[in-house]
Each structure stands twice: as C-alpha cells, then as structure tokens.
Amino acid sequence: MLYLLGVNLPDSKTVPIALTHIYGIGHHTANQVCHKLAIHPRCRLVDLPEAKTTQLSALLNTMTLDAELIRETRNRVDVMVATGRYRGARHKAGLPVNGQRTHTNRQIAKKRNGNWLRRRDFSTTTVAATRVAAASSVRPSPPLPISPSPSLVPSASMFRSALRLLSRRC
Secondary structure (H helix, E strand, O other): OEEEOOEEEOOOOEHHHHHOOOOOOOHHHHHHHHHHOOOOOOOEOOOOOHHHHHHHHHHHHHOOOHHHHHHHHHHHHHHHHHOOOHHHHHHHHOOOOOOOOOOOOHHHHHHHHOHHHHOOOOOHHHHHHHHHHHHHOOOOOOOOOOOOOOOOOOOHHHHHHHHHHHHHHO
C-alpha cells in the first residue's frame, strides 16, 4: 500500500479510484491529476513507476487536502455562525442549509449536519450540568390560548359603519 498524505492508498485499485480515498479529491479532480501527470486512467497503483509517484506526491502537496481542507471548511462555518447569517443559523441548528425540504428529512439532516458542533470542544460534563440546571429552574407555564367568542367577532356591517364614520371626519 502506498502511504500518501497520511492515507494508505490501496494498490489493487486504479490510480484515479485510489486517489479518491484522500479527503478532498473526487473523481473529477483525480482524473485531472492523472491527465496532468500523463498517467493512464486504467493504470493500477502497483504498476506506477517511482518517478510518477514522486511527481504525484509533489502535486498533491500543493493542493489543499485532508485536515487542512476540513479546518478551512470548519472556519468558514464558524464565521457564518458568528456573523449571524441564515446559513450559519441553519448549521448551528443542524438543519439543511441549501434549501432542502425539512418536512421529511429534518432528522437525517440533524444527524449529518450537527456532528461538527457536537465534536467540538464541548465536554459532556458541562452539557450535563447545564441540562440539570435548566431542569431544576422553575419555568412559568405558557399562557392558555384565548379563542374569541362569536359575539366579539366583527361583522361586515360593523366595518361598513366604521368606514362611514371615518369618511365623515375627513
């Protein structure tokens, strides 16, 4: 197995497919890298000469990949949250960010989008202490909804008479 940028790449796979094991490289970028280095798309990683391997590692070192890319993405999200943007609020709540529906997929989106906040520097003891403090504090009960009685609902004749009075004053 070839060890490149902290990732073990499988030898039995073709070079473009093996490159997709690195975070930040998809199929399109892997094909572009192979084209730039004149590596055939069906060439396996085992068959790659040593010179091409060094060229590949030199090219990948110039790109923003793996931990650095994750850090940049996380910083962009933190800026959105700190500046109070709509997308930041959606990230913070763990809801879909790019306009997807929430009627049927909100739970899946909370599982996927909320993980970066949960994995941050928040310890479980402070979260548990906050939950206990919040549960122990006395909260006022919400006011009961008041529905208007049918006699208080204005009718069309009441509106007409009010309009007549307003038009006389002007």
